[in-house]
Amino acid sequence: MVRSLLVIGTGLVGTSVALAARRAGVTVFLDDIDAHAARLAEALGAGLAEPPRHPVDLALVAVPPAQVGPVLRDAQQQRAARSYTDVAGVKGEPERDVLRLAPDPAAYVGGHPMAGRERSGPMAATADLFLGKTWVLCPSERTGAEALASATALAEICGAVPLRLDSRAHDGLVALTSHVPHLMASLTAARLHEGPAGTEPMAGQGVRDVTRIAAGEPGLWTDIVRSNAPAIAAVLRAVCGDLTRLLAAVEVLAGPGAGARGEALRTVTDLLERGAAGTLRTRPAAARTPLRVVLDSTPGDLGRLLWTAAPYGVTADPAGTEFDDDGRLVVRLEVPDAAATAVVAELAAAGWSADRCAHSATAR
Numbered sequence: 001m002v003r004s005l006l007v008i009g010t011g012l013v014g015t016s017v018a019l020a021a022r023r024a025g026v027t028v029f030l031d032d033i034d035a036h037a038a039r040l041a042e043a044l045g046a047g048l049a050e051p052p053r054h055p056v057d058l059a060l061v062a063v064p065p066a067q068v069g070p071v072l073r074d075a076q077q078q079r080a081a082r083s084y085t086d087v088a089g090v091k092g093e094p095e096r097d098v099l100r101l102a103p104d105p106a107a108y109v110g111g112h113p114m115a116g117r118e119r120s121g122p123m124a125a126t127a128d129l130f131l132g133k134t135w136v137l138c139p140s141e142r143t144g145a146e147a148l149a150s151a152t153a154l155a156e157i158c159g160a161v162p163l164r165l166d167s168r169a170h171d172g173l174v175a176l177t178s179h180v181p182h183l184m185a186s187l188t189a190a191r192l193h194e195g196p197a198g199t200e201p202m203a204g205q206g207v208r209d210v211t212r213i214a215a216g217e218p219g220l221w222t223d224i225v226r227s228n229a230p231a232i233a234a235v236l237r238a239v240c241g242d243l244t245r246l247l248a249a250v251e252v253l254a255g256p257g258a259g260a261r262g263e264a265l266r267t268v269t270d271l272l273e274r275g276a277a278g279t280l281r282t283r284p285a286a287a288r289t290p291l292r293v294v295l296d297s298t299p300g301d302l303g304r305l306l307w308t309a310a311p312y313g314v315t316a317d318p319a320g321t322e323f324d325d326d327g328r329l330v331v332r333l334e335v336p337d338a339a340a341t342a343v344v345a346e347l348a349a350a351g352w353s354a355d356r357c358a359h360s361a362t363a364r
Helices: 012-023 033-045 063-075 092-101 145-157 167-193 205-215 218-227 229-254 261-282 301-312 337-349
Strands: 004-008 027-031 054-063 081-086 110-113 136-137 161-164 287-293 330-335
Touching: 004 063, 012 027, 012 033, 012 145, 027 033, 027 092, 054 063, 054 145, 054 261, 063 081, 063 092, 063 136, 063 218, 081 145, 092 110, 092 167, 092 218, 110 145, 110 167, 136 145, 136 167, 145 161, 167 205, 167 218, 229 261, 287 301, 287 337, 301 330, 301 337, 330 337
Parallel strands: 004 027, 004 054, 054 081, 081 110, 136 161
Antiparallel strands: 110 136, 287 330
């Protein structure tokens, strides 16, 4: 159980964790080498910008990967907490640093909530950032049961879904799902930066979707790339192969005559088909709770329901949406297990009753 928490690093993720913990009734203390950031987080209601007088249940180290080991070492030397975790986007290097530097490696477990925004700093923080999201925990061979239990409890307090991986597996997966996508977004955005005058009016939603994450803080991402360079390089080599084949095909299509145009078109189609198939793997098969909500005939009620539930990772099941004999719309929602209680409460506050079972639920 986590009743007290020290957050070291009051940026986007650290402050968001603090806000979520405070909402759950946890006593939170805030620390940052940037006193202004800590005071902003305090002003947001994320906790107290002062050191705890006694060791807290858990300390969360929310700093870039290269700083995790030294910061955790210092915190343990000061006996700041009984257990420790972090939120760095790379796990292998911080784990090695902790095993080498920390006085008590058994009190530490690596963590990485798979959530973020393109904005940084405490002013971008939100208590809902982790609802329904995966929160990876990477225990080392020396991690103790208390540290793992405390970090798991924190993830659940924040509404996330804990997932255990070893650090090497984690770093390989995030290279594919996070680090290289960020670099690809930056490559596209860099082309826009070099684009001709008049580019802005032609930038539609598609390119905004592709480049959104490129607005992330460059210094942090440089450290992430450095820390996870081997895994990132492996993915980039595969991307480079695809790009080389795609360039060759497009150059054939741009040239005169028929030539090998048929083969070039097949290369383009193959890439597009693999891309379309790959989007299906961005939808994790996490455990989900079915909810049933019955709406009256008020126009727009369905839209309001979906808008209210969307921040929690809720999806509507078209096959389970139908009109009953009284003409009311019966909606089946699929909710991440960790967020089910919060969703039911949010819907109740908005005037709907959600039934977790297959029984009836009525709108108010």
